[in-house]
Amino acid sequence: MMYRCGQRRVNALSQIVNASSNCTVSICSLNMPAGLYAGSYTWWIAGKNANGYGPWTSMNFVVHVVPGAVQHLSPIGAVANRRPTLTWQRDLSVSWYGLWLDGPRGNLISQWYEASNVCAGSTCTLPFNSDLQGGLYSWWMSSVSYSGESGPVGWHYLYSGFCSR
Secondary structure: EEEEEEEOOOOEEEEEOOHHHHHHOOEOOOOOOOOOOOEEEEEEEEEEEEEEEEOOOOEEEEEOOOOOOOOOOOOOOOOOOOEEEEEEOOOEEEEEEEEEEEOOHHHHHHEEEEEEEEEEOEEEEEOOOOOOOEEEEEEEEEEEEEHHHHHOOOEEEEEEOOOOO
């Protein structure tokens, strides 16, 4: 038997397995690799014997992952840069990040960002395009996984605030 499993044209598993070690009289099973990310997958299966492959069949399934709280990395404490960059730890199961930023004049940002637009490598960043005034700011975030589950809202208070010079 040959099994294949993939997501978004990414092959997560492709192997030929021995039916005698993975099947009972009428049921075959195979453990999936650990660490599948949230999202929709399709698996395909075909029988194989000395005469070749049989017809392929497929089925879709969804891996549900509830993201954890977003891990804020910076800024922390007093910031002299009038245009700081918000930075947080990337979660590969997250498709969208929600960001809220409040300051002395109220809400500055209340928006959702697609992870592919703000993340690279192991971090996500959002630079400011305009100057911030001095004062106390707080930012908090949430996330939504590829399977649609929302993570908890995690907040970060900058007790010293962004202090402009």
